[in-house]
Amino acid sequence: MTLLAKQNAIHIEQLRKSYSEPSVGDVHYIIKDVDLVIKGGEFFILLGPSGCGKSTLLNMIAGFVSKSGGNLRVNDVEVNKPGRDRAVVFQQADSSLFPWLTVRQNVEFGLRMKKTPKEEQRLISDRYIRLVGLTGHEEKFPKELSGGMKQRVQLARVLANDPAILLMDEPFGALDAMTRRTMQKELVNIWRETHKTVIFVTHDIQEALLLGERIGIMSVGPSSNITDIYDNSLSYPRDVASQQFYNLYNTIQGHFEE
Numbered sequence: 001m002t003l004l005a006k007q008n009a010i011h012i013e014q015l016r017k018s019y020s021e022p023s024v025g026d027v028h029y030i031i032k033d034v035d036l037v038i039k040g041g042e043f044f045i046l047l048g049p050s051g052c053g054k055s056t057l058l059n060m061i062a063g064f065v066s067k068s069g070g071n072l073r074v075n076d077v078e079v080n081k082p083g084r085d086r087a088v089v090f091q092q093a094d095s096s097l098f099p100w101l102t103v104r105q106n107v108e109f110g111l112r113m114k115k116t117p118k119e120e121q122r123l124i125s126d127r128y129i130r131l132v133g134l135t136g137h138e139e140k141f142p143k144e145l146s147g148g149m150k151q152r153v154q155l156a157r158v159l160a161n162d163p164a165i166l167l168m169d170e171p172f173g174a175l176d177a178m179t180r181r182t183m184q185k186e187l188v189n190i191w192r193e194t195h196k197t198v199i200f201v202t203h204d205i206q207e208a209l210l211l212g213e214r215i216g217i218m219s220v221g222p223s224s225n226i227t228d229i230y231d232n233s234l235s236y237p238r239d240v241a242s243q244q245f246y247n248l249y250n251t252i253q254g255h256f257e258e
């Protein structure tokens with residue numbers, strides 16, 4: 001377990017981001033001096049109000065957004081570009097799917113790049129297409145799918161690539177309530193089976209409590225930071241009607257009330 005915890009761990013020290021050009025005395029930081037350690041195999045939630053910098057922090061871990069100061073290490077290596085060990089599931093699937101490929105071809109894309117044998121590609125894509133409830137839609141193109149279906153294709157494609165670290169940016173926000181609940185359950189099952197490190201961004205307290213082992217609360221920006229971290233040791237699947245769930249919900253909600 002100690003070894004697992006060290007693998008795919010994320011160490012963040014005094015991390016800062018400003019999108020403006022640095023000029024003396026006039027730097028507008030989105031996030032400022034964030035310190036955080038995420039253990040390998042952990043399911044960590046980033047919870048915070050709209051615009052506080054959750055996506056910015058996630059995209060910095062992904063290597064898509066450069067830092068303005070501090071340290072950010074994944075597996076003890078400073079992050080300065082994207083890597084195969086990390087994959088992002090974005091809020092909107094539109095920009096991440098290839099419109100000229102079918103559902104199946106989109107899901108198998110990364111496997112083809114890795115030269116996975118064809119029969120194996122088919123087994124893996126079948127598994128994840130089934131998991132996200134898109135069996136029967138394999139030959140459709142993205143333009144023939146609803147927003148929620150596109151989102152599910154994106155998730156299936158990321159899972160098919162089997163990254164060690166899953167970075168999820170409100171991935172279920174566009175789904176209807178029933179599909180959302182199913183996907184939340186499946187994500188927990190996949191995480192428990194595979195020991196991936198998951199960082200999941202949301203502003204939905206219930207979602208945070210259903211999924212995460214720890215919940216980091218981000219303050220309102222600018223110069224946002226992680227002000228508190230809550231442990232959630234309730235056993236899975238979690239019962240929203242339980243007293244402990246209700247208590248933790250109220251405690252966390254207290255952060256966002258004026």
Ligand SMILES: Nc1ncnc2c1ncn2[C@@H]1O[C@H](COP(=O)(O)OP(=O)(O)OP(=O)(O)O)[C@@H](O)[C@H]1O
Nearest residue numbers: 019030048049050051052053054055056057203221
């Ligand atoms: N490329 C960019 N250039 C300039 N400013 C940016 C850029 N990307 C994000 N920002 C700004 O950084 C701040 C944080 O944005 P970010 O998307 O990280 O917040 P968020 O917490 O994920 O928001 P939401 O919950 O609404 O998605 C916002 O003020 C946003 O306008």
